[in-house]
Amino acid sequence: MLPSALTALGLLAACAELQPASAPVEAPAAAAPTPAPQPVAQPAPPPPSGAASAEALDTTTPEQRAAATAAPEPVGEQRLGTTVASLGSPADPGLWIETPLVSSVAQGRVEATNGKSVKLELRPSGGASGSGSEISLPAMRLLEVPLTDLPELTVYRG
Structure with missing residues (x-):
């Protein structure tokens, strides 16, 4: 072999020795139980074309209306102010x-x-x-x- 080839082989061998040893493989930790997914409220569909009455334009379900008017839980709510x-x-x-009164989308009342x-x-x-x-x-x-009214509303986040 040529001396330059021997030098190259020696350098490659030295590089291989510098590689870190692979870490021992550990058994995966037991995963915490995943909580049951919460049901996601489906958004109301758009109103049908040609809808002209408030009843026809309001596509919320009775369940959505009941949830929206359930007694509020003021714990953790933040009063943002009033608006017309x-x-x-x-x-x-x-x-x-x-x-x-808000700068990003949030849930509120x-x-x-x-x-x-x-x-x-x-x-x-x-x-x-x-x-x-x-x-x-x-x-x-x-x-x-x-x-047709312009009601004054108090707005809460949370």
């Missing part, structure tokens, strides 16, 4: 409010001056503070306020 709300797009299904309360999705409106909010048709119906 108008009816949002009737074609946008579900229970929601678009408000400048609104309470009308008549004492009615609804759990819903809080959506940022991008508007300036004090610019008012828009609320979904199903939420207005559950709050029992006329669709």
Whole structure:
């Protein structure tokens, strides 16, 4: 063999010795039991084309309406403030409010001056503070306020 080939073989052998030894394989730790998945509420489907009445545009299920109006659990709630709300797009299904009182989507609750309360999705409106909010048709119906009113609502996150 040529001296340069011997040098190259020697360097390769030295590199192989520098490789770390593989760590012993340990048995996997016993996995903690996985909690049962919580049922995920299905979003309300969009209203049918040609729907013209509040009843036809409101595609929430009786179960969704019952859950939204269940007695609130104020533990951990944060009062964000009050807002005047108008009816949002009737074609946008579900229970929601678009408000400048939040900067990201969150779950929460609104309470009308008549004492009615609804759990819903809080959506940022991008508007300036004090610019008012828009609320979904199903939420207005559950709050029992006329669709043409501009109700004052107290908004809570949590």
